[in-house]
Amino acid sequence: MAIKPRIGVFICHCGENIAGTVDVSGLAEDIIGYDNVAFSTDYEYMCSDPGQNKIKEAIEEENLTGVVVAACSPSMHEETFRGAVEDVGLNRYQCEIANIREQCSWVHGEDGDKPTEKALKIIKGVVEKVKRNVSMEPVEREHADKCLVIGGGIAGIQAALDVAEAGNEVILVEKEPTIGGHMAQLSETFPTLDCSQCILTPKMVELNQHPNIELLAYSEVKEISGYVGNYSAQIERKPTYVDTDACNLCGDCEDVCPVEVTDEFNQGLDTRKAINIPFSQAIPSSYTLDTDACLGLNPLRCSECAEACDADAIDFDQSSEYVEEEFGAVIVATGYDLYPKEEMGEYGYGKYEDVVDGLQFERMLSATGPTGGVVRRPSDGKIPENVVFIQCSGSRDPENHNSYCSKICCMYTAKHAKLYKETVPDGNAYVFYIDIRAGGKDYEEFIQDVQEEDRVLYLKGKVSKLKRVDEKMRVWGLDEIAGERVEIDADLVVLAQSIVPSKGTDETSKKLNLNLGANGFFKEAHPKLRPVESLTGGVFFAGTGQGPKDIPDSVSQGSGAAAKAIDLLSKPTLSHDPQVVEIDEDLCSGCGLCVGQCPYDALEINSRGVAEVNEILCEGCGTCASGCPTNALSLRNLTDEQLTEMIHAHIGD
């Protein structure tokens, strides 16, 4: 060490908060004799301008190399004091806080001299640390400029549009042949009852035409690796066997295709052909040939579609294409699915045709749906006279199903009952509920309107049994308010099925090293203060993949995620905390233990057989340093030597 450290210790009174319990001037006198302490003083409020000026003056006049401010918690003013020392040319990491308020004076008020003794130890410990601190500069790193959005539901669409509008290039990857997600399947949307497709499709078109957005539909992110600002991804574009540009949507191919399979877009209420378009306003607006259903992509077996296509758009020779791209930020908007039918045995879901889920009911209500907007029950096409709606199906039931609330079902059930009553005014609608959660803007009024104006009968209680009796579904339940059992012969039962993370959420979380919460939804960095960020730098969440949400909340989160991505992409370089691990190659035996301990994949054994750290990936937890058997790794500014000396300062005399 070239120059002998000269540490200044600045002790704050914090009015009476510290000085009332701790002998601050006594401390200032005692500490001056301590090794390397060149200056000490106490002052009423160190964080005030005059207080900060005292520190600055002392640094200049006393040639201080380090500063200890004995005051409140570093979470309060560490930034303030580091800024102050920087103003006079000292490196910010040469300033440290000794917490003698929260962790001393405030908790030992009754203990006589003891708090002063303890404060002295705390200060000595921090002096030992600071005098060994190295000066550091943030690590600056270039980043890629593009943003990847995974999932093209309303949340992903909103996020992509916002990021693109701010002038950044976006690639949106959607696994289905069209964007739109579940919103495209909905009839009308609560609470205003606008037609879902009418408000969604203009956004889909806008996205498709945006000069900064490249849409890769029917595609999947195969691999992604890297770190904040520098992700590289391989995206597979699956063959649709139709030239999107040439296809003019005439539909001749669909007419001649001999294969009929279940139509997923209509939730199994209808069939579709092997070559099909999910709905007429799909984007990209083109047909897709489903190879699982097709007789063989082979003119010898069948080539009816290719022959019927006047535009020559059908191309059996297409194969997967792989796109490699670098991304600065990633927005994950992979959405939800409904809780699987098989799980809801008690309500006969999956067993009786006339027990349907909410999305099936949306398709029935939809003017472009399989029944043209007339509610008809699946078994015989009759218009149902009695419809029972069961809320919380699979939700809020920790013993048998999901423990959480799916948040949107109270609202969409009310909407369903209302829309049913509008099409079948003489029909009866019954809703079984646990309680009604209608916390959104104008939501409670909507529910009241449904109960009062639409004369939907709300029954507080659970359904205990459901069975087919002749042509009807007999529903036994409890009306808790009237205190009696009820029995309803329903023509149709609609389950407000729980919302679960979409299939593939698990895989996505593994690819991007994201955490999932207990219920399988993506876990945000902080439940309150960082709701759109993941703990993986540069990866953000939008929409229902992070938890059940309605459309307004999905859109808000989409914009929130976009703002975070824009913030990141707009920085010329990204800076990273320089408190990272360092490796002493002479001590490293190349055992590789550290590699497995690092939660961020920041370590590797390099070609010379010794550990190497990626300073951008290292978050500075120090776990590896503590696990290294040869002490080859050390965490900058919290080295073994520093810790040992701190311990010694606390104990050793």
Place this chain on the structure above:
Amino acid sequence: MEFEPKLVGFLCKWCSSAGADLAGVSRKSYPPNLVPITVNCSGRIDVNHIVRALKDGADGVLVSGCHPGDCHYTSGNYKTWRRVALLKHVLEDFGMNPDRVRLEWVSATEGEKFARTVEEFTDEIKELGPGPFSNAKE
């Protein structure tokens, strides 16, 4: 004079030190015997640091981090968990009471728990008496 144990506390910055701050903000008093050292993560704590503290004369060492699953760095606390468990076995083999080392999960919202932990630990070590290398004044 009553035996006043000397205790060292290693607190992770994200949870336990924040929990200790909250104890302060809510004025939950506890004995002043434990002197805190804030580290980035409980995973930074090496068995050597604990042994060093005991050898230097500490009568007890507290290691405190985020609850399992909550570590700011996802998993540092799991490593500490194993390291401390192992160390306790070794201490026992060497004839030292393993209760002189205590691991406790304290979140940023658990000010009360932090204060109670320090209080209990101080009482416990008082019961045990000075450690083998103690330099506490009797």
